Amino acid sequence: MDYSIKIGGEAGQGIVTIGDTLAKVFSRKGYHVFTHQDYESRVRGGHNFFQIRLSDIPVMASRDKIDILVAFDKAGIQLHEKELTGSGIVIYDSSALKETHDKPNFLDIPFANLALERGGDKIMANTVAIGAVLGMLGVDMDILFEIIGDTFKKKGEDVIKGNKDSATAGKEYAMTHCARCSFSPAPQSGPKMLINGSEAIALGAIASGCKFYSAYPMTPSTGIMNYIAGKEKEYGIIVEQAEDEIAAINMALGASFAGVRAMTGSAGGGFALMVEGLSLAAMTETPVVIALGQRPAPATGLPTRTEQGDLSFALYTSHGEFPRIVFAPGTPEQAFYLTNKAFDLAEKYQIPAIVIFDQYLADTQWTYEGLDLERIRYTDYRLRGEALQKLPEYKRYVFTESGVSPLAVPGDSKHLVVADSDEHDEDGHLIEDAETRVKMMDKRLFKKLPLIVSEIEPPVLYGSSSPETVIVGWGSNYGLMKEAVDILSKEKSIAMLHFSEVYPFPHPPLNPLPSREGRQTVPSPLAGEGQGEGGFMSTLCNAKTAICIENNATGQFARLMRAETGYEFKNRINRYDGRPFLLEELVGKIKGIIG
Amino acid sequence: MPTIEDYKGQTPAWCPGCGDFGILTAFKQAVVEMGMEPHQFTIVSGIGQAGKFPHYLKCNTFNGLHGRTLPVATGIRLSNHVMPVIAVAGDGDCYGEGGNHFIHAVRRNINIKLFVHDNQIYGLTKGQASPTSMEGMVTKTQPFGVFSEQLNPVALAIALDCSFVARSFAGDTKHLKGMIKEAMTHKGFSLVDIFQPCVTFNKINTFEWYKKRVYQIEPEYNPEDRVEAFKRALEWGDRIPIGVIYRNHRPILEERVPVIAEKPLVRQGFDKSKLEKTLKEFY
Ligand SMILES: Cc1ncc(C[n+]2csc(CCOP(=O)(O)OP(=O)(O)O)c2C)c(N)n1
Ligand code: SF4
Ligand SMILES: [Mg+2]
Numbered sequence: 112m113d114y115s116i117k118i119g120g121e122a123g124q125g126i127v128t129i130g131d132t133l134a135k136v137f138s139r140k141g142y143h144v145f146t147h148q149d150y151e152s153r154v155r156g157g158h159n160f161f162q163i164r165l166s167d168i169p170v171m172a173s174r175d176k177i178d179i180l181v182a183f184d185k186a187g188i189q190l191h192e193k194e195l196t197g198s199g200i201v202i203y204d205s206s207a208l209k210e211t212h213d214k215p216n217f218l219d220i221p222f223a224n225l226a227l228e229r230g231g232d233k234i235m236a237n238t239v240a241i242g243a244v245l246g247m248l249g250v251d252m253d254i255l256f257e258i259i260g261d262t263f264k265k266k267g268e269d270v271i272k273g274n275k276d277s278a279t280a281g282k283e284y285a286m287t288h289c290a291r292c293s294f295s296p297a298p299q300s301g302p303k304m305l306i307n308g309s310e311a312i313a314l315g316a317i318a319s320g321c322k323f324y325s326a327y328p329m330t331p332s333t334g335i336m337n338y339i340a341g342k343e344k345e346y347g348i349i350v351e352q353a354e355d356e357i358a359a360i361n362m363a364l365g366a367s368f369a370g371v372r373a374m375t376g377s378a379g380g381g382f383a384l385m386v387e388g389l390s391l392a393a394m395t396e397t398p399v400v401i402a403l404g405q406r407p408a409p410a411t412g413l414p415t416r417t418e419q420g421d422l423s424f425a426l427y428t429s430h431g432e433f434p435r436i437v438f439a440p441g442t443p444e445q446a447f448y449l450t451n452k453a454f455d456l457a458e459k460y461q462i463p464a465i466v467i468f469d470q471y472l473a474d475t476q477w478t479y480e481g482l483d484l485e486r487i488r489y490t491d492y493r494l495r496g497e498a499l500q501k502l503p504e505y506k507r508y509v510f511t512e513s514g515v516s517p518l519a520v521p522g523d524s525k526h527l528v529v530a531d532s533d534e535h536d537e538d539g540h541l542i543e544d545a546e547t548r549v550k551m552m553d554k555r556l557f558k559k560l561p562l563i564v565s566e567i568e569p570p571v572l573y574g575s576s577s578p579e580t581v582i583v584g585w586g587s588n589y590g591l592m593k594e595a596v597d598i599l600s601k602e603k604s605i606a607m608l609h610f611s612e613v614y615p616f617p618h619p620p621l622n623p624l625p626s627r628e629g630r631q632t633v634p635s636p637l638a639g640e641g642q643g644e645g646g647f648m649s650t651l652c653n654a655k656t657a658i659c660i661e662n663n664a665t666g667q668f669a670r671l672m673r674a675e676t677g678y679e680f681k682n683r684i685n686r687y688d689g690r691p692f693l694l695e696e697l698v699g700k701i702k703g704i705i706g
Numbered sequence: 707m708p709t710i711e712d713y714k715g716q717t718p719a720w721c722p723g724c725g726d727f728g729i730l731t732a733f734k735q736a737v738v739e740m741g742m743e744p745h746q747f748t749i750v751s752g753i754g755q756a757g758k759f760p761h762y763l764k765c766n767t768f769n770g771l772h773g774r775t776l777p778v779a780t781g782i783r784l785s786n787h788v789m790p791v792i793a794v795a796g797d798g799d800c801y802g803e804g805g806n807h808f809i810h811a812v813r814r815n816i817n818i819k820l821f822v823h824d825n826q827i828y829g830l831t832k833g834q835a836s837p838t839s840m841e842g843m844v845t846k847t848q849p850f851g852v853f854s855e856q857l858n859p860v861a862l863a864i865a866l867d868c869s870f871v872a873r874s875f876a877g878d879t880k881h882l883k884g885m886i887k888e889a890m891t892h893k894g895f896s897l898v899d900i901f902q903p904c905v906t907f908n909k910i911n912t913f914e915w916y917k918k919r920v921y922q923i924e925p926e927y928n929p930e931d932r933v934e935a936f937k938r939a940l941e942w943g944d945r946i947p948i949g950v951i952y953r954n955h956r957p958i959l960e961e962r963v964p965v966i967a968e969k970p971l972v973r974q975g976f977d978k979s980k981l982e983k984t985l986k987e988f989y
Contacts, residue, residue, distance in 0.1 A: 302989045304989050349966070355806060358774075365782040368768050532770050
């Protein structure tokens with residue numbers, strides 16, 4: 112079974128609440144769920160939709176075709192009727208839309224009237240619609256009733272009862288009037304976890320011991336701030352809304368200097384304002400994690416839509432040269448673990464770490480059996496309290512073999528902690544001489560870099576182990592690419608290479624690291640592990656066709672690949688209309704290349 | 707007890723005779739008299755001649771970027787609100803590049819002490835006009851003289867209901883020391899705007915110029931009257947007041963953030979045990 116439901120309507124009509132509620136019902140019922148949202152940059156009006164896919168096997172992308180369309184506005188019908196499958200059905204309320212459709216695949220349900228008659232208030236029309244969808248599918252109401260009970264606990268018994276009765280009314284109406292409904296979702300057992308990308312990044316931060324989050328609101332990063340702010344009290348976290356993104360990153364650096372784990376987040380536009388602070392983090396060797404949510408740009412672009420247009424920006428922006436980490440999770444699960452890894456490495460190596468995502472990942476909900484807290488890394492690398500007090504001497508930037516100097520907490524001991532944005536000596540005081548400058552550059556850059564690279568995991572290879580076709584991508588296209596491989600594997604030899612730890616680039620054995628002397632150093636032992644001799648580069652080089660898939664116009668990852676490995680993609684699939692790929696569309700495009 | 711000797715830092719690279727030396731002397735005397743040890747507080751500075759200040763002392767230091775002292779100080783202070791945090795900035799630094807941060811730090815009323823070395827010019831970059839430069843001042847980059855109205859930081863701070871607003875003069879280290887000590891002991895965001903003659907580039911606002919004009923506010927003056935304070939703030943010309951011009955007792959941010967009611971953030975550690983429960987909320 113594999114059903115898709117689309118709820119379309121104007122902003123402010125409660126589309127997201129309906130979608131969220133249905134997704135929760137399905138995931139608690141044990142179905143695998145995937146949801147994605149498409150909304151305009153407005154609070155009222157326009158046309159938005161929320162798409163839910165449910166299945167008895169894992170699903171990780173939206174399909175082109177829909178089985179049930181819940182239309183709350185005329186545009187919902189005009190835009191999406193053509194997406195219905197042969198047996199697909201539209202439900203709508205003709206009195207609300209002021210139009211009637213006499214086609215057999217349209218079911219007119221008086222949402223508002225049923226709400227008024229059975230629930231006592233027209234406002235419960237959305238609950239009628241939820242009940243109707245469950246009725247069409249033949250899914251029990253027990254979980255929905257639980258959710259209604261929780262949601263309206265504060266509003267009292269009458270409201271709870273009204274909503275339950277409205278849902279029942281919708282269900283009964285659908286069951287008696289939907290002659291064509293022949294959905295039969297197989298019953299599942301055990302509730303699943305339902306989580307989106309924003310929540311996963313926020314949760315990853317909290318699980319890493321993040322204590323300070325400062326940001327200025329900007330879609331699609333605001334969800335992270337909202338989630339963490341909701342947990343301030345429980346976990347002892349301060350969330351500060353800064354006056355601008357420049358302040359946001361500088362506050363986070365102040366907090367980190369003071370001895371707590373700190374994070375900031377924004378979209379590309381806000382990150383642009385943070386760039387000076389990124390360089391400050393590097394020079395002062397102050398750990399910081401930055402969540403960078405991409406949306407179509409330049410400038411304000413399409414504020415609520417999706418794109419992978421900021422990869423090069425994240426990789427290269429800054430004045431000066433220094434190591435940084437850029438992780439691009441492909442799923443909420445990866446977002447959780449990689450945010451944690453970003454915190455760990457940022458502090459271990461005292462560098463900035465960027466978690467780059469996009470509106471699509473931020474808002475898509477996935478289901479999991481669970482997340483494994485055993486996999487969470489937590490080491491407090493800072494020098495504090497007694498351990499610091501016992502030291503005979505302390506220099507913030509003391510030269511060490513690894514390039515990493517102990518990071519002490521100011522005020523915890525007699526030792527002074529001096530951080531400087533000017534080039535400085537071991538004590539942190541500003542210098543002008545050439546020799547110290549070179550030694551400090553070597554410390555920050557060339558000594559740390561090989562150690563950081565050795566922490567980077569190679570890309571995920573999925574599909575055939577010696578594929579004729581390799582599709583390559585990064586970030587939020589993971590689910591789409593993986594499902595495309597599943598579909599195409601039936602007739603083709605195909606695999607996916609997905610990069611989520613994009614920078615420092617996972618070094619294939621063929622292409623060792625640059626070093627200070629320009630000589631080649633020993634490659635990371637981790638690179639290519641489990642991918643046969645030669646690692647991912649040989650998988651790629653041995654394939655007949657390799658295709659790089661990205662949600663941007665120019666192929667920024669393809670360019671990174673070429674810069675890092677010399678490999679040049681002959682085929683690229685790019686989408687840059689502000690929308691994510693859909694599964695069948697992507698499969699079609701791949702077929703168009705490989706025949 | 708700490709001594710002046712304990713505060714001896716790097717050798718200053720300021721021009722001989724610069725007003726910054728007076729501030730350094732007054733500051734050292736103030737902290738020594740208050741019994742503060744170098745490790746007990748942090749100075750955040752920006753970039754400019756004033757930005758070098760903490761290097762010429764001994765203390766925990768974050769010498770950050772031009773204009774960005776206050777956000778860094780805010781992050782430090784929220785994370786460790788039992789440690790005094792002092793921000794040191796130039797007039798360009800604080801009122802130009804960092805003007806937005808100034809407004810919002812005052813609004814937050816976070817208990818940071820802000821000392822502005824106000825030389826009414828950009829010293830480090832060799833003599834361009836600053837936000838506090840007087841109208842008509844001719845510089846290499848303002849050959850027709852400054853067109854913009856001079857910024858009045860004291861009036862601006864009072865307009866924002868800043869918790870403590872004082873002005874002092876680097877040429878009167880005794881007065882300055884007093885202002886620094888008062889600011890340090892006041893609870894709330896505190897601004898001390900310090901006239902700091904730049905002997906190399908500001909040929910208008912010299913030691914003599916200030917000496918002729920500044921007068922100490924009379925002891926009977928009530929700094930808690932905002933309207934009176936505003937009047938004083940607007941005095942400019944032949945007579946310019948120095949002293950505590952405005953003060954209020956607004957609650958400070960640190961006392962309003964529930965998370966740090968019991969312990970500073972930096973001492974709270976990380977309790978992983980709640981994570982299981984949080985994960986359950988996603989089912
Ligand atoms: C972003 C940025 N812009 C410009 C500069 C160059 N710069 C350094 S100090 C300074 C002005 C200094 O004036 P002020 O803040 O009044 O300090 P002063 O040197 O007078 O003490 C400027 C423009 C810089 N360091 N960073
Ligand atoms: S340029 Fe002016 S402000 Fe800078 S050190 Fe010299 S006298 Fe002082
Ligand atoms: Mg100046």
